[in-house]
Amino acid sequence: MYKHVNGVYTNDDLSVSKTVRLYPETLEVIEGYRGKNFTEKLRNLVHDFARQNQEFVRQKEGEKGCGDMNRTRF
Incomplete structure (x- = not known):
């Protein structure tokens, strides 16, 4: 997540954010996985x-x- 601090945007969790497109079936699998939020589910x-x-x-x-x-030669 980005924050605006002192006129500059900073990434407070030091992760890289990317935009991806997912098929509905893929999203359904991820959302059904164990975890508290989307990121944790995907990581697991x-x-x-x-x-x-x-x-x-x-x-x-x-x-x-x-x-x-395991092979026998004749």
Whole structure:
């Protein structure tokens, strides 16, 4: 949020503000997520997605590492 202080606009929460357009379905998912406000809901959603994605990547890397050991050659 910006404030007008001493003739200058300052950003009191030190965050970057951007304008984005969201599909209605995307907005519905974000608004339905856990959190007190939109920013917290979006932050929680992104955090959980990143954690889930990282677990998926680790799982896939584990499958690659053992792939040749599970094959039998005739």
